[in-house]
Amino acid sequence: MIEPTIYEISSEGRKGVSYPNVDVPRTKLPKEFLRTELNLPEVAEVDVVRHYTRLSSMNYAIDNGFYPLGSCTMKYNPRINEKTAAMSGFQNSHPLQPDETVQGNLALMHMLQEMLAEIGGFAGVTLQPAAGAHGELTGVLIMNAYHKKNGDSQRVKVLIPDSAHGTNPATSAMSGLKPVEIPSDERGNIDLEALRAECDDTLAGLMLTNPNTLGLFDENVQAVIQTVHDAGGLVYGDGANMNALLGIARPGDLGIDILHYNLHKTFSTPHGGGGPGSGPVGVAEHLVNFLPGPIVEILEEGYDDIPPLYGLVTPKDSIGRMKSFHGHFGVMVRAFTYILIHGAEGLRDVSMNAVLNANYLMALVKDTYKVAYPRTCMHEFVVEGRWKDAPDVHALDIAKRLIDYGFHPPTNYFPLIVHEALMIEPTETENKETLDAFADALIKIAKEAHETPMLLHAAPSTTQFGRLDEVQAAKQLVLCCRLFPEVE
Amino acid sequence: MIEPTIYEISSEGRKGVSYPNVDVPRTKLPKEFLRTELNLPEVAEVDVVRHYTRLSSMNYAIDNGFYPLGSCTMKYNPRINEKTAAMSGFQNSHPLQPDETVQGNLALMHMLQEMLAEIGGFAGVTLQPAAGAHGELTGVLIMNAYHKKNGDSQRVKVLIPDSAHGTNPATSAMSGLKPVEIPSDERGNIDLEALRAECDDTLAGLMLTNPNTLGLFDENVQAVIQTVHDAGGLVYGDGANMNALLGIARPGDLGIDILHYNLHKTFSTPHGGGGPGSGPVGVAEHLVNFLPGPIVEILEEGYDDIPPLYGLVTPKDSIGRMKSFHGHFGVMVRAFTYILIHGAEGLRDVSMNAVLNANYLMALVKDTYKVAYPRTCMHEFVVEGRWKDAPDVHALDIAKRLIDYGFHPPTNYFPLIVHEALMIEPTETENKETLDAFADALIKIAKEAHETPMLLHAAPSTTQFGRLDEVQAAKQLVLCCRLFPEVE
Amino acid sequence: MVYSPNSAKDREAMLKTIGVSSVEELFDVIPEEVRFPDLDLPLPLSEMEAAEGLANLAKGNVTNEQMNMFLGAGAYHHYVPAAIPALISRGEFLTAYTPYQPEVSQGTLQSIFEYQTMICALTGMDVSNASHYDGATSVAEAVNMAQTITKKKKKRIVLSPGLNPQYVETVFTYAEGSDLEFVGYDLPVTTGVKELMDLIDDNTALVMVQYPDFYGRLVDYEALGESVHAVKGLLGVAVNPLALAIFRPPSEFGADIVCGEGQPLGIPLSYGGPYLGILATKEKHVRALAGRLVGETVDKNGKRGYVLTLSTREQHIRRERAASNICSNQGVMALSAAIYLSLLGKNGLKHVANLNYQKAHYAQTEITKIDGYKVWGDAPFFNEFVIECPESASIINEKLLTYGIIGGYDLGRVDEDMSDLMMFAVTEMNSVAQIDDLVAVLKEVAK
């Protein structure tokens, strides 16, 4: 059975929620602006609830099982976060209310700024960016503004390792800078020679992901950073992988100048099938004045029982505003809750368990799947999903076959520098039994790949849907419900 | 795949929620009471959330689709009810708080009492009973108390039509009275002759379900009631079927003395896989003093802007307390919300649409399935699930086959007076398309019954589970998780 | 027509199929004099207006969110972990009926089965039902069960004076039409086990006690159990399930039936309901057990699954000979309890129980340091204790209220003779600061 679209179950005259009647003297609508048609569905509340309940059951999510999607940190999302974010005092406050009526929100944001600064080793934090990529853009714009302020407007080159996430080059391009790719060496580190070669006085900076998308901590990280700094560049850190580093190492202590956090990864806020995220950015002392505004500051210190007075302030050399209002406040509440519950000790435990789980899983499968760079990994690792003696089998087939075994597939075909990459991030919230079962499945699939490859090519076969035709989708674009379709 | 029990996924040392440490000087636990073992599972929050998410997906509920379970009024449960019931002022108030601190709750209960009295045509209402059967017990105890008060303690006989729900005879027996069965006549009414024959001075009363469980309004209801009254008996109404009568006819106006309401049927509160219900009882003027206590009364009338002062009062000749505290308050909030949204007009629409839907569905299937008593029905109707020329097919087979068509089966084998009964109650919240689709399925199944009966016997075949062995369950009783099971 | 989807056009078509010309016609069978009454109800509200109206009513209450509260007496303020409302509100659980069709109800069935297991683990019994209405009615059903088990031959029921008075009242209401003889309940609340033993005779079907009892006391019922077993009667114990995390289960005292109020297991106060009746017994009495029961079995392919079982005890099969008339029970509450017990688990439940114990004892110690407030009795207790006050509990409570504190339970509401006794409940929700504040105010108001 296919689930009809909401338009297909629409029927004239139905509605799903009632509203009060107009109870004021009526004003005519301006004729010249009057709308005639409006093609929205007409359905009852029961139709809506059933439709979305059934749709939801067609999803696989963390709440259904293991979701080792590399680079995405699909850790369990504690339910207490949802409870606190839904508190009426938070949900019903307007972003333009007078500061004195939202001291609770401002206090929370201020504490979160300080906590993130402490966790990352930074002097200042903005909570405004909407997601990781938006944080990257913020960071690169800060980089740019810094050089301009120093009279270095020739600094337009941003170095990006070949293992970097696609948002890194896209971000640099978007901010008007010039991305230059730097290769990785045979141990998965940044190739120091190649890096040095690019470090001239047009260097704006380096976008560094560490641990990188191979799950590896760069063995020369200090040299890399020093090299960039020596050339007058800044180092931007992509903090998508902070789940390896909480209480383990502070990017700021390593010399990283700017870093974005993904609250929707490291700090357990749910992904929601795509978002919302939240990508706060931390910066070192010399960049604090460039942060986008507004940020929260203490306007008057508290004393005795009197709490401080918080207010919204725009830094002196601010790059400006990155979006409306103050950022994804609802996401901040969740992340703040998570940090409160963990404390310093709990956060370090998070990273220790995340790294332990990844190394354990790698140990279980390393004899069956070629580990791209075989050394101790951090919170994730990358294997090749191919064998010489099973030439027809691709990483995609393995990914789809895992679905038949009840697991969400890992990230595939990323990072680009590994052939047929399978990027596996178990996170700390999974237990040993789950890791064992997943490794078992991977090993069985390897066997199937050699003995009964059709099983992989036909996968998934246990789901409501078989493989979908992406080529047709892109060729015969259908991006909206056909409005008078024949329902099967 | 089977879902392991929560014990099977337990592992030593895990826990699903954190609590504060003891922060007071410690007192020793009394040695003589100290417990040694405690066999509870040890799991993480993620395990719990996944376990219950997966379990929930093994259920069929109103939110999944059509649920025409006769006598159960499985109407859609509006989400606003859940929102209001969860309001902190309601959820966090303690039942023994001083009345002046819970005037909101008391006002709500008082209004609900009045609304239910108005809907049923009664002089007084208690909200205390926990469910329909508990309301029945309340009602029969009131009947008993009334006769005793009148010095009629010889009145111990309770007449119960053969079509009645099992709770009716069970209730009479439980309250120490003597149930006597009265047959139905060929039009599905109470057999008046048989009724008259039992109406002597040992008569305590009649338990009347009207519309009855055949979905029929008794054509002689006034004569029936008169007969019982003439013999000095009281008429108890089983209000499980009130969904046919809102704004259509008030049981009190018909002369019924006592009636229970099922808030979890007629008034849209969810069944929750078994409960909680709520079974308020309404009574006519002469029985008001017998109601169980406490009920809510206005202690001081309000004036101008001053609201009335509400309090809890126990009626003079009260039968006593039926349970702890004041009843299922959380369920009351939901039903009150529902009534508020509907008003008089909306409630009448509910019943009109419920009866229309049932008659429409009956019209669609009546040529294929023998309608037990072919006349205009109320909110439900009963057909026979058998055909002479398909001797191996039973109502149960039809019920199970409906599952394969994506529907919840109707009630089967009840009422007992119809052979191979299928009792179908569509409710008003279903649309025409759904009724059409359900009738189509029934008609297709009738065809299959004759042509390919194995399809019915093998049903359901599209579900995770095939038919379950109820005989084994009852013979080899396993009522708890085996504590060291082998997981398959 | 808020939730009735069919439009006028739909209804027109349907009427045609039926062969009538109006919906009204379908009601011709109803006597005209009573047909289509005008109900005097408030005008219909839209969803947002209803939400606002209800919010205003809710604001008409003062709750433990605004005031510190030390009230228990059968309903307790505990923390409800956030995962519980998130899971019980899933439509597949919330909007299903009783699992009559097991093939499409395994979620409900397995969760009840697990609930039954956990209740057995807590109480030490062999079988638990799927839930009963609440504490009071579970005690009343225990009385009925004892009748069935002793084949209605024994007519004496000994009720401990330590039972929750509301439980006793409910038992009496239920028993109105019976020929049972109740004794014990009207003895002084300080009556000991010995005196209760004296009430047991050959005609005794059941001795019903509470653990901890209504007044918070932990009593060893072993001797009592032996006495009643000696006459082939039964021992019933109404429990607070949270206390059982750290205290000996009633099975060790020889309990035959364990009942009680399950509200402490993750169920909100909700002004008194819906709560959770616990009802469990020994395997040999399973056929006398009231209410639904889930058992393990296999499906036709041999796959493990669950069904409602032993329905021959129930009203829908056995009608007037059923073990009880109960039909709908407390499904959602049993589910909440199962999730609560799963989340806390063995160690968490022990920890919370101990937190309650420690805080209550701290509070008792501090309160009794104040001049005029005295310990009442010397029994060990769990999270609730009685204090003899320098003046009437009701007056003290009124004063506490002006300080923003909802005090303990005024035992004068049970018996005038106890009007200077106040019973305080202290749970994990009462912080040390709250307790210290209570102590300070009690001192203040005693002046």
Place this chain on the structure above:
Amino acid sequence: MVYSPNSAKDREAMLKTIGVSSVEELFDVIPEEVRFPDLDLPLPLSEMEAAEGLANLAKGNVTNEQMNMFLGAGAYHHYVPAAIPALISRGEFLTAYTPYQPEVSQGTLQSIFEYQTMICALTGMDVSNASHYDGATSVAEAVNMAQTITKKKKKRIVLSPGLNPQYVETVFTYAEGSDLEFVGYDLPVTTGVKELMDLIDDNTALVMVQYPDFYGRLVDYEALGESVHAVKGLLGVAVNPLALAIFRPPSEFGADIVCGEGQPLGIPLSYGGPYLGILATKEKHVRALAGRLVGETVDKNGKRGYVLTLSTREQHIRRERAASNICSNQGVMALSAAIYLSLLGKNGLKHVANLNYQKAHYAQTEITKIDGYKVWGDAPFFNEFVIECPESASIINEKLLTYGIIGGYDLGRVDEDMSDLMMFAVTEMNSVAQIDDLVAVLKEVAK
């Protein structure tokens, strides 16, 4: 280790498999000087303590539940039907990632597809993306899109002075590294369409306007659209989607890109986010569209299904040549909007929009009856309007606050010259009583 399930024993076994002797050893690669810092963070809290702490912070705010509010300026207080939180909180939606694996993500994919359809229906565009961050960033992306569509050959961007000032600021931040020339934004806010037309030259890539504009005004942009099309530039319109229920869609003015803030569609205020960026365009520009896009297709058995499509526009495929760097978007908010639009439907949405319109007009009429308060401008408006006050808006707001009213938006925050202008938003949430009360207080404070 609150959410990390493995016990010490589990970890021991795992370390053995890995072949190291401690977890610490796994971090040997990290420079010792920075390894294992002591973080200065508050001590860990239990769930119940965290819940209480957050509740206290939430209580540190005054919200529209305690005060009447007339604040809009880009974020509006609307009723969120109860079914929305119930559905979006389902774990299968909430805890899924971007639907990279379509076979196990049809729920997310179909719901986005339906969202896209409804946004197209509202805006009159052919294609909508799966969502963008918010109103401001969707405007900034529209500027980027216009660059792509006009092949980076045209450098002038005309920004209407009626645009939300935060949108303009965001556009400037985004454009910091670009060579674009922005004009129009600094003209007086009373500037008409004619004057904007004068700014259009051959070098103009985009004219960006708002509808209704920041100051609440409905303006007919048809002539403007024709002008910019005449030079092969584009018309971008930032919309309030709720207003589109009753007012002509921007497609009728010739809009090429429609962007805007989707928060009014069932998304709570939440102190400013997360909200919903709307971004839609004509079919011919689909390859310039930023963000994810869901398309219909079939599975290998020919069954209709959905996938992410045209990914070649996106960063993960196209890297530095991507249409935008956006990756995570506003999934939950798009889902909320889709559910909102489904629940209200055609008639409901029109009704709510009309309710807003009527109440706002009633409020405007009543306010301008008071001495000293004057209508500002004569453009038709939707649910927000500007009033010239007898004294500075900030002082009036301070006074209103003492009466328990959060007043309108003080336009002095945009420009000192407008400090006596206050912009009031009136929605279905403002009852007549609230409006009358506002009017009475405005009168009072003007004295």
